[in-house]
Amino acid sequence: MHKKIPKVTLNDGSKLPAVGLGTISLKGATGVNELLSAFNLGYRLIDTSTNYENEGTVGEAIRRSGIPREEFIISSKLPGSHHAHDEAILMIQEQAYRIGLDYFDKYLIHWPNPKVGMYVDAWKALIDAQKFGLIRTIGVSNFLPEHLDRIIEETGVTPATNQIELHPYFNQEELREYHAKKGIITESWSPFGREKNDVLEDETILAIAKQHKKTAAQVIVRWNIQLGNLPIVRSGNHEHQKENLAVFDFELSQDEMNQIAKLTKPDGRIEDQDPAEYEEFV
Ligand SMILES: NC(=O)c1ccc[n+]([C@@H]2O[C@H](COP(=O)([O-])OP(=O)(O)OC[C@H]3O[C@@H](n4cnc5c(N)ncnc54)[C@H](OP(=O)(O)O)[C@@H]3O)[C@@H](O)[C@H]2O)c1
Numbered sequence: 099m100h101k102k103i104p105k106v107t108l109n110d111g112s113k114l115p116a117v118g119l120g121t122i123s124l125k126g127a128t129g130v131n132e133l134l135s136a137f138n139l140g141y142r143l144i145d146t147s148t149n150y151e152n153e154g155t156v157g158e159a160i161r162r163s164g165i166p167r168e169e170f171i172i173s174s175k176l177p178g179s180h181h182a183h184d185e186a187i188l189m190i191q192e193q194a195y196r197i198g199l200d201y202f203d204k205y206l207i208h209w210p211n212p213k214v215g216m217y218v219d220a221w222k223a224l225i226d227a228q229k230f231g232l233i234r235t236i237g238v239s240n241f242l243p244e245h246l247d248r249i250i251e252e253t254g255v256t257p258a259t260n261q262i263e264l265h266p267y268f269n270q271e272e273l274r275e276y277h278a279k280k281g282i283i284t285e286s287w288s289p290f291g292r293e294k295n296d297v298l299e300d301e302t303i304l305a306i307a308k309q310h311k312k313t314a315a316q317v318i319v320r321w322n323i324q325l326g327n328l329p330i331v332r333s334g335n336h337e338h339q340k341e342n343l344a345v346f347d348f349e350l351s352q353d354e355m356n357q358i359a360k361l362t363k364p365d366g367r368i369e370d371q372d373p374a375e376y377e378e379f380v
Pocket residue numbers: 119120121122145146208239240261262286287288289290291292293298313315316330331332333334335337338339341342
């Protein structure tokens with residue numbers, strides 16, 4: 099029997115579980131089993147993307163789980179190759195067919211690709227797709243304040259969430275403050291630094307974890323929650339999946355939050371993916 103995950107309310111009135119499941123590399127038959135393991139533990143917010151080549155896998159796991167569709171918050175993303183308004187609408191329809199659902203509960207523009215300069219068009223497509231029920235909550239990913247300002251000014255619609263790289267080595271303080279002013283929820287991607295940085299072995303985090311008889315991963319999830327972020331945690335391992343949800347029975351002190359805040363570095367991005375420069379088309 100799983101415990102229900104507390105919920106966070108978005109600026110469009112909808113509610114999301116306070117922790118989401120990342121799905122990069124959860125693919126094929128193994129991926130279906132890994133997803134079913136997570137569903138059994140109570141994960142309901144599932145973050146996928148065309149780029150992860152697993153929308154079919156996620157759809158298969160949903161169907162096999164026997165869990166009512168309405169319990170899930172299925173979130174996908176618009177690839178950079180489809181920012182033009184009508185292409186975006188067709189892409190969302192195609193993704194819905196791939197995953198085997200009539201609608202996405204949440205849908206994001208994956209990257210702004212500012213050099214291409216079509217993200218306002220893409221945002222208008224999400225607004226339209228929301229109007230005719232193809233997607234529900236609309237948000238963005240990897241948007242900087244200048245991109246957010248532009249879409250809000252040109253459409254009058256503020257995204258509900260902005261999913262950004264965020265971990266103790268890159269804590270995005272300024273962008274979080276901007277989000278708070280606009281009522282945008284910060285979703286944290288790669289909260290554990292993927293397999294690429296060693297944040298799970300950081301001495302400060304391990305010392306705090308020991309103090310609470312928790313693991314480094316649990317401290318990082320808890321730190322996100324206390325900052326008001328919604329962490330998207332990825333694990334294919336049942337024990338890790340379980341561990342990453344067991345974060346609602348302890349609290350980090352202000353001093354511990356301050357210690358973690360000091361770990362951030364200006365060049366702390368995992369792969370130097372600065373959205374002002376970095377582009378992604380899938
Ligand atoms: N919007 C974007 O541009 C963007 C970019 C990147 C990621 N994302 C989203 O964010 C999600 C999470 O980011 P990510 O996949 O890059 O990586 P991540 O969640 O930072 O890290 C995943 C790694 O942490 C390990 N792990 C998880 N829980 C653990 C635990 N309790 N103890 C020890 N190790 C643990 C996993 O191994 P095990 O599987 O063995 O547990 C895996 O190797 C993605 O899957 C994706 O949905 C979005």
